[in-house]
Each structure stands twice: as structure tokens, then as C-alpha cells.
Amino acid sequence: MEEDKTNPSLIVNGDMEDDISMDLSTIAVSGVWSYIGGWNAKAAIVEQKENSGVNNSRCLAIIALDEDTDVMFAQKVTGLKSGGYYKASAKVKTDMIDGGMGANLCLDYLWAPTSGALTGSHSKWQDLVLEIDDVPENGEIILCLRLGNTAAASRGLAYFDDVVLKENQDLYIRTSKHFRLVVSQDLVPISDQLVDEWLANMDDVYECYKELFRGKVPFDGKIISIRSKEIDAWAYAGNPIQWNKNYIYESLQTIRRGDWCFGIMHEIGHNFAPYISSATYAWNWNEEIFANFRMFYALEKLNAKVITTASVVQADGSFESQEKTYTGSELLQLYKSETDNCYDRTIGAGRAVEMGNALCYCLIRIKETYGWELYQDVFEELYSIPRNEEQEKNMNQWQKFEYFLSFLTKHAKVDTNELFSKQELQVIKSYLSTQQ
Structure with a gap:
């Protein structure tokens, strides 16, 4: 092997030419196989x-x-x-x-x-x-x-x-207050300035989530890496947030058009799930819904823009998939009318089928009446309850939903039927009761 003197290998005997002991050892040694x-x-x-x-x-x-x-x-x-x-x-x-x-x-x-x-x-x-x-x-x-x-x-x-x-000198690394983007250099089609502006936007999203949970933050407030990986999903939450390398280039391209990136905001939202404080999961019947719900809070507060694919109803009643831009609270339209699992096509139509975005719409609709402070109060109490895995494993999604509703009604000081109609609750129960 020809040695790169500007970036030499740190392995000794990497070419295996020097003698190596085949005796079983209990420890690894510096400079020796x-x-x-x-x-x-x-x-x-x-x-x-x-x-x-x-x-x-x-x-x-x-x-x-x-x-x-x-x-x-x-x-x-x-x-x-x-x-x-x-x-x-x-x-x-x-x-x-x-x-x-x-x-x-x-x-x-x-x-x-x-x-x-x-x-x-x-x-x-x-x-x-x-x-x-x-x-x-x-x-x-x-x-x-x-x-x-x-x-x-x-x-x-x-x-x-x-x-x-x-x-590893093949990496593109940019750091902001809360995030560090670490991806292959060939996956970045935009300028450092645009990347820095986007990361600053993600910092603002992080601060919004922190506000929603009254100061609680994941990973003890450490910087969260956003890392390119070969994975079987668009991205995975955690630290690092793993970002499928096949989607990064195209996603960063849309930042030129002012996009804040729905997917990464969603994954950051996952990082504010109950595990940030070892809190109960007994109320969290669908973390995908709550990640989108947290994201909506940030979008509305920041009047942020996301570009995503929507299923839009046509004049003849059919649906067409098309790219749409939503700014701030306009994203509510996506959850209400423009996905297969939106409110109008599931709960609103009396259909007890997968209804993730529909339920997200319902949670936001409650906010329209009672304000975000209701959810801040609810989350503050829920996140103070230690996790009880024995309790959680015996609850189906409807029971978790009911548990969550009990806290909403407690802090809103209203009857559940003022948050949902009886017809809506029946459709929701018909579906969630079948989901563990």
C-alpha cells in the first residue's frame, strides 16, 4: 500500500506482513494484532x-x-x-x-x-x-x-x-447551537451559508420544542448530530439522527426554495418523546402522530415553510399526488384533507381505518379552542410520571388515547365530548381498540 503522508494510517501492521500471534488473548494491545x-x-x-x-x-x-x-x-x-x-x-x-x-x-x-x-x-x-x-x-x-x-x-x-x-476527510461538517450536520461531501449541493441558515432554523425548531415541554431537552442538551447513513428508512431519530444518504442531496436542494425539511423536523420531534425524562408512555398511543404534532407547534410559532407531497382531491373526486408548499399553520390542511389518512377521508367520513394524520388534526383543532398552554400543562404533568412498562404492555391504543384524554379534560376543565363528538369517538374507538 502506498502511504498518504498527509493523512497516514493509524494501524500498525495493517498489511499483515509482520508476524502475528495466533494465541488466544484476553485484551487488545496498542500497535499489535x-x-x-x-x-x-x-x-x-x-x-x-x-x-x-x-x-x-x-x-x-x-x-x-x-x-x-x-x-x-x-x-x-x-x-x-x-x-x-x-x-x-x-x-x-x-x-x-x-x-x-x-x-x-x-x-x-x-x-x-x-x-x-x-x-x-x-x-x-x-x-x-x-x-x-x-x-x-x-x-x-x-x-x-x-x-x-x-x-x-x-x-x-x-x-x-x-x-x-x-x-475521515471525506465528510462535510457544519455545526450550530444544537446540531451538527455530518454527511459525505458529495451529498451537499448548496453553499455553506445556506446550510448554516438551515441549521439555524433547526435551532429555532429545537427551542420551540423545548418551550412546548417547558425546558425539557433530550440527551442532556448535548449537540445532536445529523449523520448520513445507509438505512432502510428515510431517517431515524436519536443522537445521531440517521439520515438515509439516498435522500440527502435532493432534500438539501429544496432548501434553496426556503424549505425547512419536514422529515428532519419530524425526527427532531421524535427526540422530544417521553424518553427524554424517563416518563410514562401510557398515553402515547402513536409516536408518529406526536412527532408531527410537535412539528406543527414549531411551524406555527416560526411561520416556517415545508415542501412535501400531498394527495389533493380533484374536481371529479379523484386524488392526485402533487408537491405542495405549506407555511406555518397551513400544514393543518395536509392533516385535514390531503393524505390518505387525513381527517376528511377517515374520521370525518366515518371510516375506522388507519387515521394518523386525522388524529393529529383533531389534537390541533383542540388547540384552536383552548390554546397551546393546555398542552404545555398536560405534557408537564405527563412527563413527570415515571415509566411503568407493566402498565403500558397491558394497554391497547384506545386505552392509551383515553388516558391522554383524561389529562386534556382535566386541564381544560371540560367534558370529553366538548373535545370530540360522540360520532368521532366511536370511529376512533373502533379503530384504536384493534391496535396494540
Whole structure:
């Protein structure tokens, strides 16, 4: 391998040319590959192969042909930047790998970040890459070459060679008060200024959610990363918020047109779910509804703009999917009339079917009469009640809905039927009673 002197690899003996002990070790050592073993290690054979690596060099091999196993070689790496971003890579070949995670790179702790899995048979060298974003304060990590993984054991043969660990210089990173955008540089089609303006808007959204929950914030107020990932959804909430790399470029393009990004506002809303204070979930019958409800609060307060796809009724009664722009409280129209699960097509039509946006519309309609302070009071009390998982698992969605209504009626000082009509409650009950 030709060494990049401006960004050298931090792995020692990454090309596997120096001798490596195959003795089972209990700890990873700085600057040395150690065989750590793992689950069902007796089923594995480990070797340093001659003339089997890249360009007929030496390489490491993990062989488990008869039984599933989960074993690894590991090397401790020190002196990394706390909070820095790194990328590990390796050349990997496999043969007859069946099941589980197969050959992979990972860090050495339970449910640690893992590269893509390589299974089956690959006679040509494949590149595995692991992006590392969670360097601890002591600047140390343990990088592992692994066959199998936690709850994902495998059998077969895996060869590893040319292991590299470098600072990840392929990333685009911009930071605001509450967020840090960390994505591949090629996924950003707009200027730094536009990105900074958008992140500042997300800061304002965060402050609105904080206001709605009277000062409660997720993750002890730490900066939330928004990170590009290969995932099976548009995005996942958490820290980091994982953003499907296939949607980032197009989404950032719409920021040129003033879009605040419905999806990311929604995921930030999820981060303000009851788990921010270990509060009860007994009232939260559908977190997707409440994430959109929180988002509406911010949109209305900030008069923010979102561009999204709507299902719009036509003159002949049919529906057409089209892009629409909603500013501030205009988004209420989406929940009322312009999705398959909107109010007009479900509750309003007496249809007991999936009604997520319809129920979100109903919650906002209550706000129109009683104000946001009602919800602030309700959430303040609900978020002060510790979680009782035994209680929650015995409640269906209708029971959770009723539980939530009891707090609304308590703080609004009205009968439930003043919040919903009897006909609406019957349709809602018919559906939610069937949902666990």
C-alpha cells in the first residue's frame, strides 16, 4: 500500500506482513494484532496465510467451516481526537460464509458500529468500510476484524488484508447551537451559508420544542448530530439522527426554495418523546402522530415553510399526488384533507381505518379552542410520571388515547365530548381498540 503522508494510517501492521500471534488473548494491545476469540471460539481456526493476501502477500484468515462462531482479531488505537471522525477500511475475501454478519469490521463493545457485512463467496478482494464517529474522551478505540457478530454468528472462511484507519476527510461538517450536520461531501449541493441558515432554523425548531415541554431537552442538551447513513428508512431519530444518504442531496436542494425539511423536523420531534425524562408512555398511543404534532407547534410559532407531497382531491373526486408548499399553520390542511389518512377521508367520513394524520388534526383543532398552554400543562404533568412498562404492555391504543384524554379534560376543565363528538369517538374507538 502506498502511504498518504498527509493523512497516514493509524494501524500498525495493517498489511499483515509482520508476524502475528495466533494465541488466544484476553485484551487488545496498542500497535499489535491480538486474537481475542469470542463466542464458540473452539469452532474457529485462525491463521496468518502466506501468498494469500493482496498481490500474493500475507493476510489473516478466520476459518469456521463446521459450526457458527463469532470471533475476532483486535488492535487498540490510541491518540485519536476525542469527538473526531475516522474511517477504517480493509480488503476482504470470503468463501462459503453462511448466516449472520459474516466478515465485518467493528469496534469492540456490545452493539458497536459495524461495517457492511460480507457473506457468501467472493474470490476477488472486496472493500469494507467502517465510519467511526464516537471516539471517547480518552482518544482510544479497539478496531476488530470479525467473523460473526453479536446475535449474528456465522460460519465460513474470511481473509483480511490491508487494514487502514485514517481521519475521515471525506465528510462535510457544519455545526450550530444544537446540531451538527455530518454527511459525505458529495451529498451537499448548496453553499455553506445556506446550510448554516438551515441549521439555524433547526435551532429555532429545537427551542420551540423545548418551550412546548417547558425546558425539557433530550440527551442532556448535548449537540445532536445529523449523520448520513445507509438505512432502510428515510431517517431515524436519536443522537445521531440517521439520515438515509439516498435522500440527502435532493432534500438539501429544496432548501434553496426556503424549505425547512419536514422529515428532519419530524425526527427532531421524535427526540422530544417521553424518553427524554424517563416518563410514562401510557398515553402515547402513536409516536408518529406526536412527532408531527410537535412539528406543527414549531411551524406555527416560526411561520416556517415545508415542501412535501400531498394527495389533493380533484374536481371529479379523484386524488392526485402533487408537491405542495405549506407555511406555518397551513400544514393543518395536509392533516385535514390531503393524505390518505387525513381527517376528511377517515374520521370525518366515518371510516375506522388507519387515521394518523386525522388524529393529529383533531389534537390541533383542540388547540384552536383552548390554546397551546393546555398542552404545555398536560405534557408537564405527563412527563413527570415515571415509566411503568407493566402498565403500558397491558394497554391497547384506545386505552392509551383515553388516558391522554383524561389529562386534556382535566386541564381544560371540560367534558370529553366538548373535545370530540360522540360520532368521532366511536370511529376512533373502533379503530384504536384493534391496535396494540
